Amino acid sequence: MKPDEIDAMAVRWKEAGLPASLIATLELGKRISRLNLLFEQAVKAELADLGLTYAEFDVLAALNRAAPPHRMKPSELSKALLLTSGGISNVLQRLTAAGYVEREANARDARSRWVQLTDEGRRMAAAALEASARAHTEAADVVPEEIMRTAADDLREILSRVGRRRYR
Template sequence: MKQDEIDALVPRWKEAGLPSSLIATLELGKRVTRLHLLFEQAIKAELSELGLTYAEFDVLTTLNRADDPPYRMKPSELSKSLMLTSGGISNVLQRLAAAGYVEREADPGDARSRWVRLTDEGRRQARAALKASTRAHTEITAALPEETVRQAADVLRELLVHVGRRRYR
């Protein structure tokens, strides 16, 4: 079996007297984190060609999926969906508005609220960003058989369904 950088940590955990079940859990967490970082790095490299940050990509693609048309959501919905703070989403929306990718419009049903809507240029940029993300994902997994990727995705789904049910303080 091939080894990765996480395998180098295992002897130290064993020396520390950690039980094998905990070591397996630590390996899983470290590998999931490492994979996430590798995917994110590859996507960010592709997005930089479009002049987008990862957060901007997330907002554009989320709006692009939002009830087409009008491709709009409230900032609070975006914040919740993307797990960004209200300040974080506000900064991203300001940058996207300055680039002409989103517009803010009044909510006729609530004078205190506003909608964020993709512009035509924003939809074009969202599609380009999705293509860039697809290239990054394809490049990362190119050397792996599709069945291996499918099996990994299925196992991770099973873990996520179980772990996602837990409540943390």
């Protein structure tokens, strides 16, 4: 296996006296970030052909995953996608203007509204999910499936343990 740029960082961390366990943790974090960036860049290129931003895709996909009639409150979208209320508001305005989502009153709570996919929004969500799948497949086609499966399982275990921690 050929050394990468993170290996060079690890050498400097070791020279600085960092413990091996911390170096392994830093290497993992850096490689996860780098891998995520590569996948995200591949997906963004595909989404651009559809005229969508990554945030717009995230909202369409979240609404598509929601139970029929594929609707959520903006606050639920914001929490699920880790977007600020202002950020989700801007994305929803663009998606509404494009005809992909519509907002309707919440009969149980006059202070909130539902956001749901339109028929065109469901079609665009399907096209965007297909584009995302294509981007991920093409980006990862050089990695054998068994290596990908092992990495995904190992990362699930790490995330389940780290995810239990509470941070301020």
